[in-house]
Amino acid sequence: MFHLIVRARKDAKALQYINERNYGGFLKVSSLGGGRTLEEVEGPLRELLDEPYVPILLLGDAEEELMEEVLPVLEESGKPFYARLLRTKRVRNMRVDELHSNIEEIKARFRLGIEWKDAYALNPENPLGIEIHPDYDIYLAMGEGFRRAMRSILGVEIGENSLVLRKLMNLEVYYSGPHRVAEVSKRLGSPVEVLWRIPSAEAVPLERLIELNRGYIEAFAEASRAFLRRFEGHDIVVPWSGGKDSTAALLLASEVFDDVTAVYVRMEYEMPGTDEYVEEIARRLGVDVIRIDVPMPLDRYGVPTHSNRWCTRLKVEALYRAASEFEKPLLLVGDRDGESARRRLKPPVLERRNDVLGRFLEVMPVKFWSGLMVQLFLLMRGIELHPLYYEGFYRLGCTVCPSLSDWEVRLLRKREKEGS
Structure with a gap:
């Protein structure tokens, strides 16, 4: 905060x-x-x-x-x-x-804001000149799988741990070292398209990234922990998808509260590798996990669309039912400003009311963080990201999600073809 x-x-x-x-x-x-x-x-x-x-x-x-x-x-x-x-x-x-x-x-x-100091260093003065917009995000293109996908699908060469500026309409600008090397459109409903590219790829050591940003990330982590301490006395429930943001929220919660429960609402068409990731990280953190399996009857409702996201309703209802079993539940969610204008305009604490299940408070401890900050925070704590992030995904959802871009669909097909 x-x-x-x-x-x-x-x-x-x-x-x-x-x-x-x-x-x-x-x-x-x-x-x-x-x-x-x-x-x-x-x-x-x-x-x-x-x-x-x-x-x-x-x-x-x-x-x-x-x-x-x-x-x-x-x-x-x-x-x-x-x-x-x-x-x-x-x-x-x-x-x-x-x-x-x-x-x-x-x-x-x-x-x-970024400063180039032989790696990317967070700095609100922004000496590197990253375009600043309240609805933009930045993250790292990490992993050989990510680089291989960019090369094989788009013909774009990026360096190890390239910086990505994610703009409106899923427009992404890729950096290798301090230089912009490509701009890619991943607009929903349209084929992924390379708008321009420059043949340049510079590796950025992860160890140097962590070293440069450790103090910055820890300052934001302490601010988030101080914010969370205002809610002591509640039953802490973390809706956990296995994605980086909800994992960071879970980690912060575990650093503040003695008793934390994660709720993993597993949709029928969950992304590959999520079950294993959730099980491993829960063991590492020592948190209790409630797993709820939610069937998705496509034969009855059809494939979810933007105008009919019936799957979201099922997921939220399952979460609220689990949370309602607690006496004083506090939902600690991983929403961030950089994900969308809708999320940015929400206050960091919301009250949700359900006619059947009652009243819930939602608290957002990483609301003001970037994707880059979340990635580095987890890695600083020795927590690897979900494997799909290392293959080119920015976000995780279901394999039938209407918000999947052409890029993500291609990644899934590529994964199936390679037998991953």
Whole structure:
């Protein structure tokens, strides 16, 4: 979670309105007490920087001199931060929607911004110049299987641990080292298409990636753990698909709570390898898993479509039935901003109501993380990703999911042909 810091209490009041309206009040908002000089604000600022949430400092353009004085204090903290001078005299002078847009863009910078230091280093200042957009995501194209699929299916050569910028409409830009080498359209309902390519492939060592980003990832992990501690006293239930995001949510939960239950709703047409992955990681983490097998009667309902996703209803009902067996259930889910605008616009805590099964709270501890951050977090903890990620998948679902792109269908066919 993020900590929004401003100079004056009236500025904090303006931000708190946005916090309540858009984030359910679950960000933290603080002022520096109204001081105008470094001497007046340094003490309060250092106290705020000791707190676990990731700091964002917002000042108006009338406070430019103060910004220059406090930047060294932020840098000394050693934690990720971002500071911005707004175009208005004071923070509270900016229109509410424009101020909210600034916050959304800054949040995106934390997950998308990259610096090249012989590997990719997360940096919200974004020296590499990655295109920043609130609905974009980045992840690593990891594994020889991923590289082989890109080569054999698309004729694109990428280096080991290439960076992928995932834009709207499943448009992906591939980097090898610091250079853009390809742009690929994986738009749903259309054939996968290479828009352009450059013959260049540079390997990026995984060990160096982890080394460069360890402090950054740990800072976000601690912020997420601090957020989760607000919900002590609940029965912690993690809907677990075996995908990287729900696995990261499960891992964070296990680092905070003594008693965590994972619910694996296994759909009939589950992706290959998921049963084995769930069993192995559950054993490694020592968490209890409730497995619920859900049949998918295609002969009765037909293959799921975007306008008739009856399978989602079955999956959610099975999850809620399992959660309703707990006295005070808290659903800890792996939704992230970078997956879609719909997920980004949800607050980090939601209340779900079911007429039959009751009321459920959903909490999203990795909401502000990128796919890259999730991947590195798991690997830093010694947890390998689901095998399909190493073959070219960005997300996991069912093999009959209407959200499968042509690229993913080709990957599945390629896997069947090779007898994997």
